[in-house]
């Protein structure tokens with residue numbers, strides 16, 4: 164088979180031919196043509212969150228985690244105190260990077276099958292005035308939970324705390340509106356629901372806190388304030404930009420807008436999710452999460468209870484049929500994950516469940 168396999172993962176994702184073709188040019192990093200692409204991407208990103216009045220957007224080279232790390236380093240003063248709302252592996256990653264950068268970090272832990280609790284956050288902030296910033300993962304990609312961003316933002320605002328949101332796997336699919344949801348920083352990346360290719364992240368920073376960010380970062384390359392100031396002055400990236408990634412993101416955003424923007428993307432992913440659930444429950448698989456708290460981004464399924472089940476063999480049998488699954492990331496249970504995002508539709512999801520059915524039969528026969 165010459166066709167690329169479909170990536171049912173949380174990124175990199177399946178991209179369209181048009182997005183791939185956008186990478187066939189060479190660009191000069193200082194050239195006006197490329198600067199115009201960067202400027203256009205930045206303006207489009209701000210539009211997605213209705214943030215042109217309240218926020219700026221700062222792109223950064225690297226995978227999504229680079230931008231999370233840069234956001235914490237840039238937003239949180241060295242003597243700041245970060246409270247991480249923890250209900251999964253990406254939260255634990257945020258705790259680790261915050262601690263490694265020498266910022267004081269406290270963890271408010273929750274079950275990995277439950278959204279973070281706004282009441283618990285409110286209580287914690289009442290009891291500890293030293294917290295300066297709260298970190299929330301909007302869609303906890305490890306289980307697939309949709310965390311209550313709007314409510315968390317309201318509690319942070321009422322306590323006068325900064326909010327840093329990792330919206331990596333939700334941005335452009337779940338609704339995020341800067342006009343009614345206050346956050347100091349929100350982070351996403353090129354290779355997730357915008358359906359670009361991986362290689363850059365971007366951070367929305369609230370204008371009201373931007374100036375105070377100068378000098379916070381102990382890192383040269385990860386200083387978003389410096390990146391912002393330089394980009395505003397010159398129209399250029401501070402250091403070598405991922406030119407092809409930016410060009411691909413520009414093409415991906417054009418397609419995103421033509422599709423109908425965030426609500427249309429959410430509608431397609433929801434159809435993907437429904438087709439997946441229908442097919443998988445028909446095969447006897449059980450989703451890990453309560454549907455009420457499940458984001459239509461990535462679904463965690465319990466592994467088959469058959470003692471001979473082995474993820475690697477299951478993965479290989481599904482892979483041979485053209486679909487790439489994703490391993491589970493839960494601490495206690497044996498699970499696997501199936502992504503609903505990328506340039507795929509409900510027909511692809513139905514075919515994926517057929518491939519999974521055939522794979523199971525294959526493994527059964529080999530046994």
Ligand SMILES: *Cc1c(COP(=O)(O)O)cnc(C)c1O
Nearest residue numbers: 226227228253302304329331332
């Ligand atoms: C994908 C993702 C990231 C970034 O991961 P990278 O491997 O650095 O791209 C961060 N947070 C969440 C919630 C994610 O889904």
